[in-house]
Structures are given as structure tokens and as C-alpha cells.
Amino acid sequence: MAVSIAKLLARNGDTVLLVDRDIIGWSSRLLGHEGPSLLHCAASGEEGQFWVTREEGKGRLTAVRINPDPPLFVKDFKVIKEDPSRFNRYVKLYEALLRNHEIVVVDNPPNVFQGDEAVDLEHRAFTNLRRDERWYRVYVSDPSERGISAVLQYMEVLESFTETGRPGALVVNMVPPLPEEAARASSSLRRVCAEKSLPVCAVVPFDERLYTYGSYMELNEFPEQVIALSKALVRLPEKALIE
Structure with missing residues (x-):
């Protein structure tokens, strides 16, 4: 979902930075990145291209891989945490990308919290560099009642101690393309949006084109x-119900 949103925003003419926080680097790989991560370049002092840039329609999309694969992550994270000069290098490298992009889309690992190792360094650097800008969090669930309930519990806990930004949207994703399934998902979404006062709520049907990863870069x-x-996300906090 994050990659799709980032591609569409860039296609409309914006310069978009997709921040891939996941340790496996999935979204940056989907866009063709095969190099090192920001964390590794900062920790090791090595030079390397930890991002990939593509022209998308009228705009430009850059994906930055934040973390290396798990075996290297533990070593690099320890170096950054123990050496302030390495963290300063991390911030400096990251700032060079952030300043050149109008919109930032962050792709989180599942069920991550502020302070978790996978996101801690990037979150601190981002907060220092762009604290005064509008932040919105987008929560994504599968269409099952259990899935929606789990996402709402996660949202409640996360929002209770997060000082920056606010909840912006709930997306019920991968809804089976059957009338009764779509109606059930829409009913659940409307109820939750009313209860939580979320400005943007969307039901997205399953579409196999979005999961054909081998051709994702060419997806049009x-x-x-x-x-x-x-379109609704860039107009936040305006309200929108998408079904």
C-alpha cells in the first residue's frame, strides 16, 4: 500500500520520498534498490547509494532503505547507539534526502512502536529534521473482524504515547471482490470511523496487479x-470515505 500511494503521489507531480523502515527492505527492493542501507553507511563510514530514484509521471519517487538485513542490523545498530559521531553522520546523510522531497511516505514494519530498534534511529532523526510539518499515520487492516480489532488496539496503544502527528486514515485492504464481502467491510469501516473520528477511511478490494511483485516498477x-x-491523504485533515 505504501509503495502504491508513493507512486501515485509522484505521478501527480510531487517529489516523494518513500522511507522503507522494514529490516527486510521490501518496498525499496520493489522499486529496484540493490545497494546498502542508510544505517550501514552511517555505522561503517562507507560510501554507498542507499536510495533509488525513479521518474514517475510528472514527478519523482525516491525510496530509501533505512535498515540492512537482520545479521548486519544488530552490529550496525550497536555502533550507532554507542557512538554519537556515527549518529550525527546518520542524520546528515538522511537530511540530504529529506530536504529535497515535498512529501514523505513511511513504510513501517508490522505492529511497530516508537522506540523499537527497527525504527528508533530513523524516527529520532526525522523528528529532529521535520518536527514542524504535518504528520498523519495511516493504519491498514485486512477485512476480517479480528484483523480490524487488532489494528484498532494497536492504534489505541500507539496514539496514547506518541507526541508527534495524529491518526489520519484507516484502510481496510484486500477485500474479496464479492458484493457481500464489500458490504461487510464497508459496514465495519463506517462504524469504526464514526467511533474513532478518523478523517479518511477507505475500503480497497483485492487486486492481483498490486501483488505481482516482479513487474511492480512497471505497474501503471x-x-x-x-x-x-x-488524493485524500494529501488533503488531510479533510474528511473522505472511499468505498
Whole structure:
């Protein structure tokens, strides 16, 4: 979902930075990145291209890989935490990317919290560099009642101690393309949005094009709900219900 939104925003003419926080680096790999991570370049002092840039329609999309693969992550994270000069290098390298992009889309690992090792360094650096800008968090669930309930519990805990930003949207994703399933997902979404006062809520049907990873860089068509969602997110805090 994060990659789709980032591609659509860039296609509309924005310069977009997709921040891939996941340790496996999935979203940056989808966009063709095969180099080192920001964390490794900062910790080791090595030079390397930890991002990949693509022209998308009228705009430009850059994906930055934050973390290396798990075996290297533990070593690099320890170096950065123990050496302030390495963290300063981390911030400096990151700042060079952040200053050149109008919109930042962050792709989180599942169920991560502020302070978790996978996101701690990037979150601190981002907060220092762009504290005064508007931040919104987008929560994504599968269409099951259990899935939606789990995401709402996660949202409640995360929002209770997060000082920056605010909840912006709930997306019920991968809804089976059957009328009764779509109706059930829409009903659940409407109820939750009313209870939580979320400005943007969307139901997105399953579309196999979004999961054909081998050709993702060439993907040019998106479900109409994803297109509408990308437009609604840049208009936050305006309200939108997308079904």
C-alpha cells in the first residue's frame, strides 16, 4: 500500500520520498534498490547509494532503505547507539534526502512502536529534521473482524504515547471482490470511523496487479479506491470515505 500511494503521489507531480523502515527492505527492493542501507553507511563510514530514484509521471519517487538485513542490523545498530559521531553522520546523510522531497511516505514494519530498534534511529532523526510539518499515520487492516480489532488496539496503544502527528486514515485492504464481502467491510469501516473520528477511511478490494511483485516498477494501473485514497491523504485533515 505504501509503495502504491508513493507512486501515485509522484505521478501527480510531487517529489516523494518513500522511507522503507522494514529490516527486510521490501518496498525499496520493489522499486529496484540493490545497494546498502542508510544505517550501514552511517555505522561503517562507507560510501554507498542507499536510495533509488525513479521518474514517475510528472514527478519523482525516491525510496530509501533505512535498515540492512537482520545479521548486519544488530552490529550496525550497536555502533550507532554507542557512538554519537556515527549518529550525527546518520542524520546528515538522511537530511540530504529529506530536504529535497515535498512529501514523505513511511513504510513501517508490522505492529511497530516508537522506540523499537527497527525504527528508533530513523524516527529520532526525522523528528529532529521535520518536527514542524504535518504528520498523519495511516493504519491498514485486512477485512476480517479480528484483523480490524487488532489494528484498532494497536492504534489505541500507539496514539496514547506518541507526541508527534495524529491518526489520519484507516484502510481496510484486500477485500474479496464479492458484493457481500464489500458490504461487510464497508459496514465495519463506517462504524469504526464514526467511533474513532478518523478523517479518511477507505475500503480497497483485492487486486492481483498490486501483488505481482516482479513487474511492480512497471505497474501503471491502480484500483480506483487506491487512486482516491492517494488524493485524500494529501488533503488531510479533510474528511473522505472511499468505498
